[in-house]
Amino acid sequence: MVTLTLDRLSARYGRRQILSDISSPPLQGGQVVALLGPNAAGKSTLFRRILGLLEGDGEARIEGAGSQRPVAYMPQETGATAALTVYESVLLARMQGRRLKVADADLQEVDKALAELGIDTLAGRDIGNLSGGQRQLVSAAQALVQSPDILLLDEPTSALDLHRQISFLGILRQLAQERNMLIIAALHDLGHALRFADQALVIESGRLVDCGPCGQVINPHMLRQTFRVESRIEPCSQGRPQLIVEAAI
Numbered sequence: 001m002v003t004l005t006l007d008r009l010s011a012r013y014g015r016r017q018i019l020s021d022i023s024s025p026p027l028q029g030g031q032v033v034a035l036l037g038p039n040a041a042g043k044s045t046l047f048r049r050i051l052g053l054l055e056g057d058g059e060a061r062i063e064g065a066g067s068q069r070p071v072a073y074m075p076q077e078t079g080a081t082a083a084l085t086v087y088e089s090v091l092l093a094r095m096q097g098r099r100l101k102v103a104d105a106d107l108q109e110v111d112k113a114l115a116e117l118g119i120d121t122l123a124g125r126d127i128g129n130l131s132g133g134q135r136q137l138v139s140a141a142q143a144l145v146q147s148p149d150i151l152l153l154d155e156p157t158s159a160l161d162l163h164r165q166i167s168f169l170g171i172l173r174q175l176a177q178e179r180n181m182l183i184i185a186a187l188h189d190l191g192h193a194l195r196f197a198d199q200a201l202v203i204e205s206g207r208l209v210d211c212g213p214c215g216q217v218i219n220p221h222m223l224r225q226t227f228r229v230e231s232r233i234e235p236c237s238q239g240r241p242q243l244i245v246e247a248a249i
């Protein structure tokens, strides 16, 4: 099973230090990890550092991966300018770094990714003409179709309506378990994190605040210190923990 361990990771843009000394226990395949932190905390930078796009000390150690390109990334910005259909754009993402010839298995993976995310009806549409939410789901399909061991998603639900946020996060959770895939999703909705993620990794100003099971890490004290809100956590009618935010402080 794949694991990702952050070992005293740092990152900088030029001379500007953004991340310092971020460490985690091994994050394991089959789990969803919520990456949490206020605006400008360094969440996207952490993804870029894991992807090897930025320099810095320490390392993001990947062990037990089954593929040569173990990490797929869905960026925060999902603008599409190329004149491609949804199907073509997802197939192109599938073929990145692979042989040039498209095999039947590649086409099946594209069909599967579109169906899993409920966007198979968009297959023939021009990607430039999609709504923001549709584009975000296509972007998720482009990452998923790469069959990664580790899937990094940067605010994947920011453009989705409430129904699609819930169903999308539920699908991700299921896929993580079925494929033994590690999913790390940067989320601003801590209620979603509490409901769908197994672990939470919280950063603030480029430093680690806490990393561990969501039920422990997401608590009123952390929310007050890091997110500057008063909150409480109560069980909902189905017994799941529910975050209630009282006020910004």
Ligand SMILES: Nc1ncnc2c1ncn2[C@@H]1O[C@H](COP(=O)(O)OP(=O)(O)OP(=O)(O)O)[C@@H](O)[C@H]1O
Pocket (backbone or CB within 6 Å): 013, 018, 037, 038, 039, 040, 041, 042, 043, 044, 045, 046
């Ligand atoms: N290309 C860049 N060059 C220089 N500084 C950058 C660059 N990208 C981001 N930064 C800076 O790095 C810091 C962390 O940014 P980052 O995008 O990682 O934060 P984030 O936690 O993802 O924020 P948000 O929740 O607002 O998306 C910010 O101060 C930002 O201004």
